[in-house]
């Protein structure tokens with residue numbers, strides 16, 4: 036279900052109070068990922084909602100709860116090794132969560148919430164890609180020329196095999212143009228892996244329906260046709276041969 | 279500096295590096311407001327304690343989801359607690375009051391608005407809530423503490439959905455102004 040900005044505005048109080056059913060909540064979160072105005076309203080409402088529990092008198096739980104909480108946390112450490120992500124800036128966390136969610140095929144709506152506020156720092160972005168593709172391979176493509184500031188990471192997960200590119204800060208292009216993703220072989224041959232149009236979101240996933248294994252590099256160009264060899268401007272290219 | 283004086287930020291770093299002492303300090307600092315909130319929503323100590331435990335475990339695992347620019351650690355923990363308690367409440371559909379009278383009798387938790395004057399924010403919000411017309415206040419409290427969705431409120435109160443939303447909107451706006459004026 037896709038909601039308009041006005042429809043979402045109408046639901047934001049309910050959203051902030053956790054008073055929407057699951058369907059509405061998901062639809063609002065989808066919209067929030069791409070709408071700064073609505074996110075601002077949610078933040079403001081969130082401040083009000085956060086004040087409501089302050090009206091209650093504190094109450095002491097039973098003494099054994101403290102031990103239970105600590106025991107549960109201790110058991111959690113034993114069960115799950117140190118998390119992949121360490122403490123780091125919030126936006127980076129959002130990206131990481133998002134990538135993990137994408138890789139697992141799930142829809143982490145909660146993580147999407149903060150996506151559009153992401154302004155990716157290249158180095159940190161690289162580190163994240165490296166971590167979330169643990170065991171798999173990845174290439175970072177840096178935007179050049181008029182595409183400076185944009186970029187994308189091709190991630191080839193070891194487990195489920197579906198490779199994809201996570202782009203950030205894609206620039207708009209002419210209406211009759213499209214972005215083309217290319218995989219480059221060791222012998223220098225270019226193979227077109229996907230065509231796509233930029234969404235308005237800060238992050239965009241594009242699937243790569245090819246086995247990435249035999250390629251050593253990747254690139255993105257702007258093309259006017261869906262097929263054929265690369266003709267248009269080079270938008271970004273990987274410098275790194277990922278591990 | 280003793281553990282009890284460590285700033286919240288420092289404790290979160292501790293959580294990120296799996297330090298149980300940091301978790302213990304956070305527990306000592308925030309378990310009481312968290313338990314009070316869960317108890318207010320669920321109405322029994324056992325379920326409320328389960329929710330508090332869940333909330334701390336969620337914080338322990340998800341320390342990365344804390345957004346410093348979105349509010350305090352206290353608010354973050356209370357928000358996790360709120361969401362979890364409401365989710366638990368909603369799963370117990372069989373036990374939820376479906377008439378307004380039943381809701382009101384359950385909601386009259388004597389100590390809810392009793393004391394808490396030592397808490398400046400609490401006092402201001404309580405006054406602001408009390409100053410709202412009953413219909414607006416009920417809508418907000420039934421949603422926040424009663425776990426009712428907007429559609430459920432429309433049914434429960436026998437008013438159109440648009441009216442529920444309108445009451446929430448105006449009520450929240452007034453609360454916001456009241457909070458802003460005290461800053």
Ligand SMILES: [Zn+2]
Pocket residue numbers: 040041043044066070071072073
């Ligand atoms: Zn919007």
